[in-house]
Amino acid sequence: MRPRIGVTAWHHHDGQEQWEFIRDNYTRAISAAGGLPLILPIAAEPDLVADLVGTLDGLLLTGGEDVHPSFYGEAVQEKCGPIDETRDRFEIGLTRAALARELPVLGICRGMQVLNVACGGTLYQDLAYRSETERHHTGVKEDRARRIHPVRILPGTRLREILGLEEAAVTSTHHQVIRRMAPGFRPAAQAPDGVLEGMERAEDPFALAVQWHPERLAPADAAQLSLFRALVEAAAKRARR
């Protein structure tokens, strides 16, 4: 049996009914890496969170809206983007439950921000609130797979070991960034303007996140696919315990 990787979903309301959905490049990347992707419902009930985590070997936190600033002790500022508090509450609970059960977690874009907030870190609600930022992180709407800026992969990190690269050109479609990194994590990648583009826990369980979108690059870029392989391999190890 392939390791079972939970993949978080988005809400969409069409005016009549609410949907749960996700772009298929996430689930395809998990399949290509040898995992079994399982799209998760946005379950508001805490007992469902525990049961869901109990069925998984690993967790992929996907991109999406901004995390409500109340989850890191702030009021909403002017430049904060769209928020889905139900999804936030679910994903923060899910992340904490997964890590408590020592499941490996990979966070992507919003997923990195969710992981950071779930573990006690904070965010800048918009790049404009971080004075040193060059505004080249929000990307191009028509071509979300475009490589927008380079990142330096820091030496001595898991991320460097996984990617096998000192530098990579990456996508960038985010307008929020990590402010204070959660305790227990270390920086793993940085943009030229110092924006944190990757973070990881030094210790097990595997908890690693990137601010870019490896799922958009993985079909044509083996190094980016290896991020999903690392998650699936860690999940396989967890499943054997």
Ligand SMILES: [Mn+2]
């Ligand atoms: Mn960026």
